[in-house]
Amino acid sequence: MMTILHRTSWHYRNIISSVCPFNCFVQKRWKKPVDSAQTRLENRTIDLQLDKLVKQIKKLNLFLRLHELMSKRRASHTSVQLLSKWRNTIGLNVRIGSFIQRHSQVFELYMHPVKRNLCCRISAKMLDLIAEEDQVIRESEMDIVQRLKKLLLMSNRNMLNAHALWLARREFGLPDDFRDSILQKYPNVFRLVDPDTLELITKDDILAIAEVEKWRKREYVEKWLSEFEIRYAFPIHFPTGFKIESGLREKIKNWQRLPYPKPYCSKDAISVGRSRSSDRSEKHAVGILHEFLSLTVEKLIDAEKIAHFRRDLNIEVNLRELFLKHPGIFYLSTKGNTLTVIVREKYVKGHLNEPNRIYMARRKMLDFLLSRHPNPNRKQHMEEH
Incomplete structure (x- = not known):
């Protein structure tokens, strides 16, 4: 009986299929591949060296956030148990014990003499390197002033959101107290219009030259x-393995020749240039972002932090789309669960090709953090704990 029913059902399916060839039983539709920013991000050509660099820098920043929390405590000691509670606060995705063991050269474990609980402190060597970076930043005061001037010169009405600057203070090499140590020290140059708006009072046209102009002069x-x-x-430097499709070279050649309002142009010139062509408007955004990133210490920054400057820099394009559209100029790394933007030509084999003093001080910290000095006693402490 079941066999008869089965044959009958297939008989009717064949009849329906012959009458209606697009019936759901036999129809096979070709699905067009989804083309979205996410798929383009996933399908981009990976730069292993830059990804490795970003991963290392994220690890250093994570350690420095931990050090910051430890240094803010009134107590002279920090228990490992308390460090474990801070794990989510600093974004650590491994056990605190594993992190300490993996980087035992920057931590010192000891038993509290009174409370008899396992405590942790930063090693003397690492504290010296942290102090060295702080000293270099203090000594780079004039460079910082110049950097702030250039950022303000690029912005609308020569104003920037002060809170956005504070969020990106490390990227721009600013001291944590830059409001007091820099802004208040130069009242003839900077002015806080309100607590969150910084204005440039004294303009310096000599500074209104983009970093890319130096490269253009050398090429010329x-x-x-x-x-x-x-x-x-x-x-333009494409990563190893990048596939250059047919017609791409010609498109790049035409794009390179396309005039655009440069970052430090007058706002009237920018408005006219942007109104003429969407391509020019996009290239203007590329110029702004290239200069913005070139002013950072390590020529990279989290894309999320750039978003805080969009209004002041008058960037109306989708940032991620723009970075993905120009893989020869920018590289987007997804390491550390965030998008990090890097100016590609600034790095050679994972190292900054024109290092500055702050970068060198941070590189010392990074190299020490990544070095391995196994200490069996520390491992025993952690196992006992």
Whole structure:
């Protein structure tokens, strides 16, 4: 009986299929691949060296956040139990004990003499390196003033959100107390219009030259390229393994020649240039972001922090779309569960090609953090705890 029913059902299916060929039983539709920012991000060409660099920097920043919490405590000791409670606060995705063991050279474990609980402190060597970075930042005061001036010169009405600057203070090499140590020290240059708005009072047109202009000058002099070819061009370095599709070289060549309002142009010139062409508007955004990133200490920053400057820098394009559209200029790394943007030409084999003093001080900290000095006593302490 079951066999007869089965044959009958297939018989009717065949009849329906012959009458209606697009019936759901036999129809097989070809699905167009989804093209979204997320798929383009996932399918981008990976740069292993830059990803490794970002991962290492994230680890250093995580350690420094832990050090900051420890240094703010009134008590002279910090228990390992308390460190475990801070794990989510600093974004640590492993057990605190594992983190301490893995980086035993920057931590010292000891038993509290009274409470008899396991405590932790930062090693003397690492504290010296942290102090060295702080000292270098203090000694770089004039560079910091110049950096702030350039950021303000790029912005609308020469104003920036002071809180956005505070969030990105490490990226721009600003001291934590920059409101007091920098802004109040130069009242003829900077003014806080309100607690969250910083204004540039004294303009310096000499500073209104983008970092990319230095590269253009070198290309013009050293490679004898024509001004027509280089005047609006950007350095482009595709990652290893990047597939150059048919017609891409011609598109890049035309884009490189496309005039655009440069970052430090007058706001009237920018408005006129942007109104003429969406391509020019996009290239203007590329120029702004390239200069913005070039002003950072390590030539990289979390994309989320850039978003806080969008209004002041008058960036109306989708940031992630823009970075993905120009993989020869920018690289987006997803390491550390955040999007980090890097200026590609600034790095060679994972190292900054023109290192500054703050970068060098941080590199010392990073190298020490990543070095391995196993200590069996510390491991025993952690196991006992």
